[in-house]
Amino acid sequence: xxxxxxxxxxxxxxxxxxxxxxxxxxxxxxxxxxxxxxxxxxxxxxxxxxxxxxxxxxxxxxxxxxxxxxxxxxxxxxxxxxxxxxxxxxxxxxxxxxxxxxxxxxxxxxxxxxxxxxxxxxxxxxxxxxxxxxxxxxxxxxxxxxxxxxxxxxxxxxxxxxxxxxxxxxxxxxxxxxxxxxxxxxxxxxxxxxxxxxxxxxxxxxxxxxxxxxxxxxxxxxxxxxxxxxxxxxxxxxxxxxxxxxxxxxxxxxxxxxxxxxxxxxxxxxxxxxxxxxxxxxxxxxxxxxxx
Amino acid sequence: xxxxxxxxxxxxxxxxxxxxxxxxxxxxxxxxxxxxxxxxxxxxxxxxxxxxxxxxxxxxxxxxxxxxxxxxxxxxxxxxxxxxxxxxxxxxxxxxxxxxxxxxxxxxxxxxxxxxxxxxxxxxxxxxxxxxxxxxxxxxxxxxxxxxxxxxxxxxxxxxxxxxxxxxxxxxxxxxxxxxxxxxxxxxxxxxxxxxxxxxxxxxxxxxx
Numbered sequence: 354x355x356x357x358x359x360x361x362x363x364x365x366x367x368x369x370x371x372x373x374x375x376x377x378x379x380x381x382x383x384x385x386x387x388x389x390x391x392x393x394x395x396x397x398x399x400x401x402x403x404x405x406x407x408x409x410x411x412x413x414x415x416x417x418x419x420x421x422x423x424x425x426x427x428x429x430x431x432x433x434x435x436x437x438x439x440x441x442x443x444x445x446x447x448x449x450x451x452x453x454x455x456x457x458x459x460x461x462x463x464x465x466x467x468x469x470x471x472x473x474x475x476x477x478x479x480x481x482x483x484x485x486x487x488x489x490x491x492x493x494x495x496x497x498x499x500x501x502x503x504x505x506x507x508x509x510x511x512x513x514x515x516x517x518x519x520x521x522x523x524x525x526x527x528x529x530x531x532x533x534x535x536x537x538x539x540x541x542x543x544x545x546x547x548x549x550x551x552x553x554x555x556x557x558x559x560x561x562x563x564x565x566x567x568x569x570x571x572x573x574x575x576x577x578x579x580x581x582x583x584x585x586x587x588x589x590x591x592x593x594x595x596x597x598x599x600x601x602x603x604x605x606x607x608x609x610x611x612x613x614x615x616x617x618x619x620x621x622x623x624x625x626x627x628x629x630x631x632x633x634x635x636x637x638x639x640x641x642x643x644x645x
Numbered sequence: 646x647x648x649x650x651x652x653x654x655x656x657x658x659x660x661x662x663x664x665x666x667x668x669x670x671x672x673x674x675x676x677x678x679x680x681x682x683x684x685x686x687x688x689x690x691x692x693x694x695x696x697x698x699x700x701x702x703x704x705x706x707x708x709x710x711x712x713x714x715x716x717x718x719x720x721x722x723x724x725x726x727x728x729x730x731x732x733x734x735x736x737x738x739x740x741x742x743x744x745x746x747x748x749x750x751x752x753x754x755x756x757x758x759x760x761x762x763x764x765x766x767x768x769x770x771x772x773x774x775x776x777x778x779x780x781x782x783x784x785x786x787x788x789x790x791x792x793x794x795x796x797x798x799x800x801x802x803x804x805x806x807x808x809x810x811x812x813x814x815x816x817x818x819x820x821x822x823x824x825x826x827x828x829x830x831x832x833x834x835x836x837x838x839x840x841x842x843x844x845x846x847x848x849x850x851x852x853x854x
Binding site for chain 2 (some may be wrong): 452512514515516517519529531548549550592593594597600621622624625628630
């Protein structure tokens with residue numbers, strides 16, 4: 354191990370790099386703080402994800418700036434000026450530098466670990482993935498719908514199939530719909546399943562992405578906090594029309610509009626209700642292979 | 646040396662076979678699109694090689710189900726499109742019975758001429774059908790159009806056809822995929838293979854201009 358020492362001739366380079374790094378990092382941090390990060394803030398869970406992404410970007414910015422300016426500076430000032438091939442001065446290690454980078458790296462990693470643990474322990478994430486949902490009903494006997502109880506979770510079943518998502522609302526008589534409507538500021542319990550092969554339900558602006566597997570009831574919780582539309586798409590390669598398995602007509606609406614909409618859906622659904630099986634956690638259509 | 650040449654020759658033969666197969670299966674000309682019309686006259690069949698109206702005997706998969714005469718349709722934007730489907734296939738049944746209901750057509754219904762259990766011709770306006778009696782569906786999800794196609798009754802006379810008519814409105818210009826929601830790919834896993842996974846049979850594009 355050598356002794357940490359900067360040659361007199363190198364000190365101007367060090368100061369230039371340091372000053373450039375501080376200035377560009379400050380500019381970079383201010384710039385990245387201006388960015389609106391996906392999946393934005395339409396749900397509490399999405400807002401948490403956007404906040405984490407913003408934090409990671411802010412931390413990564415000085416590192417990124419340091420790497421880029423060192424490469425650029427070295428390419429400009431330390432490039433070989435003669436055609437002869439000569440080795441550079443030997444570098445035999447530098448204890449202070451090694452201690453510094455290990456300490457800084459460890460500090461950043463530990464800080465992110467603390468942030469991660471704190472986030473996982475937060476109420477919104479616990480509500481999203483950890484809290485046990487109430488049991489869902491079967492046989493079309495679930496809920497009366499429209500009880501108006503505040504903060505009572507509404508169950509919504511997401512049914513993936515090649516190549517579209519449909520939705521069932523067990524709290525409203527098991528009505529099935531072609532679009533996903535959710536009331537604002539109301540906790541939602543999503544039950545994601547599939548009728549055929551593996552899909553993935555991704556409600557982008559809500560910050561929800563959940564596997565949709567046949568025979569599996571995959572539960573996810575979300576609380577929309579802003580009205581407006583959101584996009585739904587499949588994020589698991591699922592065949593010929595996977596790229597078209599999208600819907601841009603998902604809506605977060607106020608409670609009154611939701612009540613009006615679900616009432617209309619129930620009315621429309623009445624014509625086919627008898628033919629649709631009772632609500633169940635999942636459906637497993639048979640036969641596996643269609644006949645000849 | 647001889648062994649090496651043999652390997653190279655075998656590799657060349659395999660590549661040539663793969664290229665010929667690729668061109669033959671996927672790049673040969675398909676039937677052209679139905680051009681800029683406000684009427685679509687289509688045929689759904691159990692086997693494209695033996696259709697009553699637009700048979701494709703030289704199709705690479707003559708025993709596959711399909712829409713005929715083509716699966717690429719050009720229609721004008723913001724227009725009412727009249728659709729007539731001559732449906733010749735038997736029942737496969739819907740995986741999701743929900744699609745037994747008619748969505749997105751003008752009036753929310755369709756007009757169907759069909760044969761009852763006695764083989765007698767009937768006709769009726771319908772807003773839904775028995776999901777187990779669906780042969781195929783006509784669905785353009787991005788336009789909200791979902792129409793189940795009633796299967797030909799097994800008691801109907803030979804070569805009978807159900808005629809389903811309805812209309813829907815197009816939105817602005819764009820390319821809209823359409824597909825069948827009945828898992829009608831016989832002998833494939835979940836019925837969603839073969840013609841369900843190949844453009845030119847049970848799915849295609851509605852080009853709105």
